[in-house]
Amino acid sequence: MGDEIRRNMALFPIGIVMKLTDLTARQIRYYEQHELIVPARTAGNQRLFSFNDVERLLEIKALIEKGVNIAGIKQVMNPVSKESEEATVLSEQSEVKRRELSEPQLHRLLKRELLEKRPGKASMIQGQLSHFYKR
DNA sequence: CTTCTAACA
Protein backbone atom coordinates (compact mmCIF):
# COMPACT_ATOMS: atom_id res chain seq x y z
CA MET A 1 0.00 0.00 0.00
CA GLY A 2 3.01 2.26 0.38
CA ASP A 3 3.50 2.29 -3.34
CA GLU A 4 -0.05 3.37 -3.95
CA ILE A 5 0.33 6.26 -1.57
CA ARG A 6 3.53 7.34 -3.27
CA ARG A 7 1.90 7.12 -6.67
CA ASN A 8 -1.04 9.19 -5.55
CA MET A 9 0.97 11.78 -3.70
CA ALA A 10 0.46 15.19 -5.22
CA LEU A 11 3.95 16.50 -5.89
CA PHE A 12 4.30 18.47 -9.10
CA PRO A 13 3.10 21.93 -10.01
CA ILE A 14 1.81 22.39 -13.52
CA GLY A 15 5.07 23.80 -14.85
CA ILE A 16 6.91 20.58 -14.08
CA VAL A 17 4.11 18.48 -15.53
CA MET A 18 4.24 20.53 -18.70
CA LYS A 19 7.87 19.56 -19.20
CA LEU A 20 7.30 15.96 -18.23
CA THR A 21 4.39 15.46 -20.60
CA ASP A 22 5.18 18.03 -23.31
CA LEU A 23 1.65 19.31 -22.92
CA THR A 24 0.71 22.97 -22.58
CA ALA A 25 -0.92 24.26 -19.41
CA ARG A 26 -4.05 24.80 -21.47
CA GLN A 27 -4.17 21.21 -22.59
CA ILE A 28 -3.65 19.93 -19.08
CA ARG A 29 -6.43 22.13 -17.75
CA TYR A 30 -8.62 21.11 -20.65
CA TYR A 31 -8.21 17.45 -19.78
CA GLU A 32 -9.00 18.25 -16.19
CA GLN A 33 -12.17 20.02 -17.31
CA HIS A 34 -13.23 16.80 -18.97
CA GLU A 35 -12.37 14.86 -15.83
CA LEU A 36 -9.62 12.84 -17.41
CA ILE A 37 -7.47 13.87 -14.47
CA VAL A 38 -8.29 15.27 -11.07
CA PRO A 39 -5.14 16.81 -9.63
CA ALA A 40 -5.03 17.99 -6.04
CA ARG A 41 -4.94 21.66 -5.14
CA THR A 42 -2.73 23.65 -2.86
CA ALA A 43 -4.11 26.11 -0.37
CA GLY A 44 -3.55 28.73 -3.06
CA ASN A 45 -5.67 26.71 -5.50
CA GLN A 46 -2.72 25.69 -7.60
CA ARG A 47 -2.70 22.20 -9.07
CA LEU A 48 -0.48 19.50 -7.64
CA PHE A 49 -0.11 16.41 -9.79
CA SER A 50 0.67 12.90 -8.65
CA PHE A 51 2.65 10.24 -10.49
CA ASN A 52 -0.66 8.76 -11.50
CA ASP A 53 -1.77 12.05 -12.94
CA VAL A 54 1.42 12.33 -14.99
CA GLU A 55 1.08 8.78 -16.25
CA ARG A 56 -2.52 9.47 -17.09
CA LEU A 57 -1.59 12.58 -19.03
CA LEU A 58 1.00 10.66 -21.00
CA GLU A 59 -1.63 8.06 -21.87
CA ILE A 60 -4.06 10.77 -22.86
CA LYS A 61 -1.43 12.35 -25.05
CA ALA A 62 -0.65 9.05 -26.74
CA LEU A 63 -4.30 8.27 -27.31
CA ILE A 64 -5.12 11.68 -28.74
CA GLU A 65 -2.18 11.37 -31.09
CA LYS A 66 -3.79 8.17 -32.27
CA GLY A 67 -6.99 10.06 -33.01
CA VAL A 68 -8.99 9.02 -29.97
CA ASN A 69 -11.27 11.76 -28.68
CA ILE A 70 -12.03 12.67 -25.07
CA ALA A 71 -15.12 10.50 -24.90
CA GLY A 72 -13.15 7.52 -26.19
CA ILE A 73 -10.37 8.10 -23.71
CA LYS A 74 -12.87 8.21 -20.87
CA GLN A 75 -14.05 4.76 -21.83
CA VAL A 76 -10.56 3.36 -22.16
CA MET A 77 -9.26 4.65 -18.84
CA ASN A 78 -10.65 3.76 -15.46
CA PRO A 79 -12.79 6.54 -14.09
CA VAL A 80 -11.09 8.94 -11.72
CA SER A 81 -12.48 8.53 -8.26
CA LYS A 82 -10.66 6.63 -5.56
CA GLU A 83 -7.19 7.82 -6.44
CA SER A 84 -8.21 11.42 -6.72
CA GLU A 85 -9.82 11.39 -3.33
CA GLU A 86 -6.69 10.02 -1.79
CA ALA A 87 -4.58 12.50 -3.66
CA THR A 88 -6.79 15.33 -2.50
CA VAL A 89 -6.66 14.17 1.06
CA LEU A 90 -2.91 13.99 0.86
CA SER A 91 -2.54 17.37 -0.75
CA GLU A 92 -1.86 19.29 2.39
CA GLN A 93 0.88 17.10 3.72
CA SER A 94 2.16 16.55 0.20
CA GLU A 95 2.59 20.23 -0.27
CA VAL A 96 4.73 20.36 2.78
CA LYS A 97 6.72 17.33 1.69
CA ARG A 98 7.26 18.75 -1.77
CA ARG A 99 8.92 21.79 -0.31
CA GLU A 100 11.08 19.65 1.90
CA LEU A 101 12.36 17.58 -0.98
CA SER A 102 15.48 18.89 -2.59
CA GLU A 103 15.59 18.97 -6.36
CA PRO A 104 18.00 16.02 -6.69
CA GLN A 105 15.84 14.01 -4.32
CA LEU A 106 12.77 14.73 -6.35
CA HIS A 107 14.59 13.77 -9.53
CA ARG A 108 15.77 10.54 -7.98
CA LEU A 109 12.30 9.70 -6.76
CA LEU A 110 10.81 10.43 -10.15
CA LYS A 111 13.40 8.35 -11.95
CA ARG A 112 12.91 5.40 -9.67
CA GLU A 113 9.15 5.62 -9.84
CA LEU A 114 8.90 5.88 -13.59
CA LEU A 115 11.73 3.57 -14.62
CA GLU A 116 11.62 0.86 -11.98
CA LYS A 117 7.91 0.52 -11.79
CA ARG A 118 7.15 0.53 -15.49
CA PRO A 119 9.17 -1.93 -17.56
CA GLY A 120 6.88 -1.69 -20.54
CA LYS A 121 6.12 1.98 -20.55
CA ALA A 122 9.53 3.19 -19.51
CA SER A 123 10.60 3.75 -23.09
CA MET A 124 7.74 6.08 -23.73
CA ILE A 125 8.46 8.07 -20.63
CA GLN A 126 12.22 8.15 -20.91
CA GLY A 127 12.15 10.74 -23.63
CA GLN A 128 10.17 13.07 -21.44
CA LEU A 129 12.56 12.54 -18.57
CA SER A 130 15.34 14.30 -20.42
CA HIS A 131 13.68 17.56 -19.47
CA PHE A 132 14.16 16.59 -15.89
CA TYR A 133 17.71 15.35 -16.03
CA LYS A 134 19.23 18.20 -17.94
CA ARG A 135 19.93 21.38 -16.15
C1' DC B 1 0.30 30.69 -11.34
C1' DT B 2 -5.18 30.90 -11.70
C1' DT B 3 -9.79 31.70 -14.04
C1' DC B 4 -12.84 33.00 -17.83
C1' DT B 5 -14.63 33.98 -22.58
C1' DA B 6 -14.24 33.72 -27.27
C1' DA B 7 -12.27 32.11 -31.34
C1' DC B 8 -9.99 29.02 -34.75
C1' DA B 9 -9.62 24.69 -37.94
Next chain:
DNA sequence: TGTTAGTA
Protein backbone atom coordinates in the same frame (compact mmCIF):
# COMPACT_ATOMS: atom_id res chain seq x y z
C1' DT C 1 -13.85 18.77 -31.11
C1' DG C 2 -9.31 19.94 -29.29
C1' DT C 3 -6.76 23.71 -28.68
C1' DT C 4 -5.29 28.45 -28.30
C1' DA C 5 -5.08 33.79 -27.34
C1' DG C 6 -6.09 37.40 -24.49
C1' DT C 7 -7.52 38.80 -20.12
C1' DA C 8 -7.93 40.01 -15.17
